[in-house]
Amino acid sequence: MKVIKAIYNFIVGDMIILIGVALAVAVLALINNVSALAPLKGFSGPFLIIAVLASLVATLSREAFSPNR
Amino acid sequence: MQWVVATAAFLASAVEFVEAFTIVLVVGVTVNWRSALLGALAAAATLALLVATLGTALVQWVPIDVLRTVIGTLLLLFGLKWLKNAILRYAGLKARHDEEAIYEETRAQLRARGAVDASASRFDLFGFLLSYKSVLLEGLEVAFIVITFGLSAATSTVSRSSGIASAALGALAAGLLVILVGVLVRVPLAKVPENTLKFVVGIMLTTFGTFWTGEGFGVEWPLSDVFLLILAAIYLGAAFSLIVWLKRVKEHQRAQVIENQSAPTTVQRQEVNP
Numbered sequence: 001m002k003v004i005k006a007i008y009n010f011i012v013g014d015m016i017i018l019i020g021v022a023l024a025v026a027v028l029a030l031i032n033n034v035s036a037l038a039p040l041k042g043f044s045g046p047f048l049i050i051a052v053l054a055s056l057v058a059t060l061s062r063e064a065f066s067p068n069r
Numbered sequence: 070m071q072w073v074v075a076t077a078a079f080l081a082s083a084v085e086f087v088e089a090f091t092i093v094l095v096v097g098v099t100v101n102w103r104s105a106l107l108g109a110l111a112a113a114a115t116l117a118l119l120v121a122t123l124g125t126a127l128v129q130w131v132p133i134d135v136l137r138t139v140i141g142t143l144l145l146l147f148g149l150k151w152l153k154n155a156i157l158r159y160a161g162l163k164a165r166h167d168e169e170a171i172y173e174e175t176r177a178q179l180r181a182r183g184a185v186d187a188s189a190s191r192f193d194l195f196g197f198l199l200s201y202k203s204v205l206l207e208g209l210e211v212a213f214i215v216i217t218f219g220l221s222a223a224t225s226t227v228s229r230s231s232g233i234a235s236a237a238l239g240a241l242a243a244g245l246l247v248i249l250v251g252v253l254v255r256v257p258l259a260k261v262p263e264n265t266l267k268f269v270v271g272i273m274l275t276t277f278g279t280f281w282t283g284e285g286f287g288v289e290w291p292l293s294d295v296f297l298l299i300l301a302a303i304y305l306g307a308a309f310s311l312i313v314w315l316k317r318v319k320e321h322q323r324a325q326v327i328e329n330q331s332a333p334t335t336v337q338r339q340e341v342n343p
Contacts, residue, residue, distance in 0.1 A: 011147060012146040012147070012150055013150060017149045018146065021145050021146055025138075044287070045288040048288070049300070049303065052145060052304075053304075056149055063157055063162060064162060
């Protein structure tokens with residue numbers, strides 16, 4: 001458990017960023033592999049950029065409005 | 070030589086080397102230079118071994134598309150972490166890294182332990198381990214960036230080994246520069262614009278991470294590689310807007326706290342005006 005936590009802290013250390021990026025990658029994988037979603041392929045690039053920015057805004061908002069700060 | 074890769078590795082490494090240098094310096098001054106330098110050299114050798122073995126294994130065994138997706142995602146995570154911390158520091162919501170404070174704190178710890186005889190040249194295990202640990206931990210991030218950046222930058226015309234070599238040269242140049250300046254001034258390198266470097270590296274890692282993750286999923290970016298500049302501009306613009314917004318949030322919160330402290334409570338008002 002300690003090792004996993006150390007790796008998590010080393011690479012990201014932030015649950016919102018991790019979930020945001022993981023969700024974005026999962027959606028891209030779906031768009032790329034499910035034939036019914038093939039028409040959405042053209043939106044993959046803009047979607048990724050928006051997902052990255054949304055993750056950044058979400059994690060910064062949490063820091064800014066945290067009652068513990 | 071891939072200059073973008075080398076520059077990114079140089080900037081990222083410079084930040085980490087400054088942090089590691091602070092601890093090596095305090096061990097050198099407080100314990101002795103022999104233990105401090107041996108610890109730093111042993112850590113540097115460990116890191117070189119790590120980059121060589123891990124880098125070579127990845128180069129030989131993993132297909133480029135898989136590598137781009139995985140490494141692009143890792144770079145995104147890493148880049149967003151750096152960018153988030155740099156934005157929080159610029160907005161005043163997080164304390165800036167203070168090398169002088171770290172130097173004094175570590176020195177006080179070593180003094181409390183009784184290790185103050187810097188003139189003694191005998192090998193000190195504690196000083197060695199402290200120096201080794203700090204260089205290894207800070208250097209791990211450098212090794213990570215060198216491997217991921219070097220591998221992902223590879224194109225059909227540039228081999229992956231060449232990418233790693235460019236990134237490693239950038240990191241090596243940063244290490245030598247920090248050591249050279251450190252030896253000349255022999256004080257903690259407090260004037261290095263650490264947050265600016267972290268901000269720039271955060272933008273670069275996020276930009277390349279987005280680009281390569283997209284390519285891994287078959288995204289065809291408009292204008293090909295030139296789109297990297299557009300991506301960097303988008304993230305830069307967003308980051309500056311976020312800094313301005315967070316500064317306003319901080320000011321608003323501060324004003325609210327002052328207002329709450331100065332405004333008399335209902336009970337106090339009733340006591341004053343019964």
